[in-house]
Amino acid sequence: MLRNRVIPIVLLDGYSVVKTIQFDIRRNLGNPIVVSRIYESRNVDELILLDIDASRENRSIDLHTVEAVSCECFMPLTIGGGLKTCQDIENALKAGADKVSLNSIIFENPYFLKEAVSVFGSQCIVASIDIKKDNSGEYVLFSNSGKDIKFSLEECLSLLIDSKVGEVLLNNVDLDGMMTGYDLDLIKYVSSRVNTPVIAAGGASKPEDCVKAVKAGASAVAVASIFHFTSITPRICKEAMANAGIPTRI
Amino acid sequence: MITVIDLKIGNINSVSRALKYIGIEHILSSNPVDIDKAEKLIFPGVGSFAEAMKRMRNQGLDSALKQAVLSRKVPILGICLGMQLFASIGEEGGKTEGLDFIKARVAYHRASGLGFRLPHIGWNEVEHNDLEIFDSVPEKSCFYFVHSYEFIPEEQIETGHTNYGVDFVSFVKKNNIIGTQFHLEKSQGVGLKVLSNFCEDKF
Incomplete structure (x- = not known):
């Protein structure tokens, strides 16, 4: 039986690991290679490495960092941050990525997803979407690089389905770093709309939250x-999931 | 010397890094000359079946591989798409002839018709029936998968299985030809173990 995964996300501000709260306040957490090495020693299911400043600063994630991480981590690696062309994706794959996470480019060039899928295959392309609630309580898409997004959530999901992306990384910005639990309604809605795996992000506070999200x-x-x-370690989360009858790899 | 076949699509370097980590000398190449000289071949791959076959034909790699694997009986290990290309025919990206090392076809995974999400991504158990290449790897160990198509053999060969909606073939062995649907280079300890077993002739 396929196991439900617990995936640590490592956010970078270019060179250092940071953790944000609601995509804003930051704390610096040091060297990404050291952080990734710890996760490798803990046999985590997968690792996601995202440079959250890359798009805004008009650059891509630092590939030396990606390469250094991939030389020591023999688990699947998803890389994101400022990837906007097939050449960018190819470079990320060469540096050791197995999958790439695309975010800003989805809205700057909606045709790009299809192109990326045709060259690299669905299994390689993760669409990362950031969502928050507006004043009236409706879900709207959020751009971390400060751009205006003209898509509704519904239109965005149709685009992801049409483009045949392999996975959706679903992030609730309001809950980012708040440690108050995932947005279960959002997870329910998006996972019922798309036919691909959904990775839930934003808000985990305790192992039971992982159970609820799954x-x-x-x-x-x-x-x-x-x-x-x-x-709390990835293993503790997986044990809680296993106790709730969810297949995990421990 | 081991030659790792590089079609210049997807993440080939991961296999190379894994081999380096376990101390196995190898070269990366897409040159038919290096395939003619190889004592062992590793064929990793992600991307689409049709695209990969097109690239192989353009470079004359398909005939070099047939010569090495079928005539010289060079051991070959195919990983993911690498294994799928051993089939007679692939349905990804339009019906395409494969290398035809094993009578088989590669079709969209049957799990799709059963309400399962595709791609099949993540860790799943492999029933490997204690075949020699899994030496020191417990039965039903989890390996990492990422694929939407499955390999359906149409002749009698040794196989291992995994369940995703249906039992599908996740491992094949026919004489000197070995294939894993799962990514050995991304399956941590158990993956590296199978890779080193292949390199040490345990198969």
Whole structure:
């Protein structure tokens, strides 16, 4: 049986690991290679490495860092941050990425997803979407690089389905770093709309949150803050999931 | 010397890094000359079946591979798309003839018709029936998968299985030809173990 994954997310500001709260306030957490090495020694299911400043600063994630991480980590690696062309993706793959996470480019050039899928295959392309609630409580897409997004959530999901992306990384910006639990309604909605695996991100506060996210429809849970700031490890999350009858790899 | 076949699509370097980590000398090449000289071949791959066959034909790699694997009986290990290309025919990206090392076809995974999400991404168990290449790897160990198509053999060969909606073939062995649907280079300890077993002639 396929196991539900627990995936640590490592955010970079170019060179250092950071953790944000609601995509804003930051704490610096040091060297990404050291952080990744710890996750490797813990046999985590997968690792996501995202440079959250790359698009805004008009550059791509630093490939030397990616390469250094991939030389020591023999687990699947998803890389994101400022990837906007097939050449960018190819470079990321060469540096050791297995999958790439695309975000800003989805809205700058909606045709690009299809192109990337045709060259690299669905399994390589992860669409990362950031969502928050507007004043009226409706879900809207959020751009971390400060651009205006003209798509509704519904239109965006149709685009992802048409483009045949392999996975959706679903992030609730309001809950980022808040450690108050995932947005279960959002997970339910998106995972019922798309036919690909959904990775839920934003808000995990305790292992039980991972259980709830999977029961809401997530194939995998992405976690950052509780691994950085508390004594909870990926294994503890997986044990809680296993106790709730969810298949995990321990 | 081991030659790792490089079609210049996808993440080939991961296999190379894994081999380096376990101390196995190898070269990366897409030159038919290096295939003619190889004592062992590793054929990793991600991307689409049709695109990969097109690139092989353009470079004369398909005939070099047939010569090495079928005439010289050079051991070959195909990983993911690498294994799928051993089939007679692939359906990804339009019906395409494969290398035809094993009578088989590669079709969209049957799990799709059963309400399962595709691609099949993540860790899943492999029933490997204690075949020699899995020496020191416990039965039903989890390996990392990422694929939407499955390999359906149409002749009697040794196989291993994995369940995703249906039992599908995740490992094949026919004489000197070995294939894994799962990514050995991304499956941590158990993956590296199978890779080193292949390099040490345990198969």
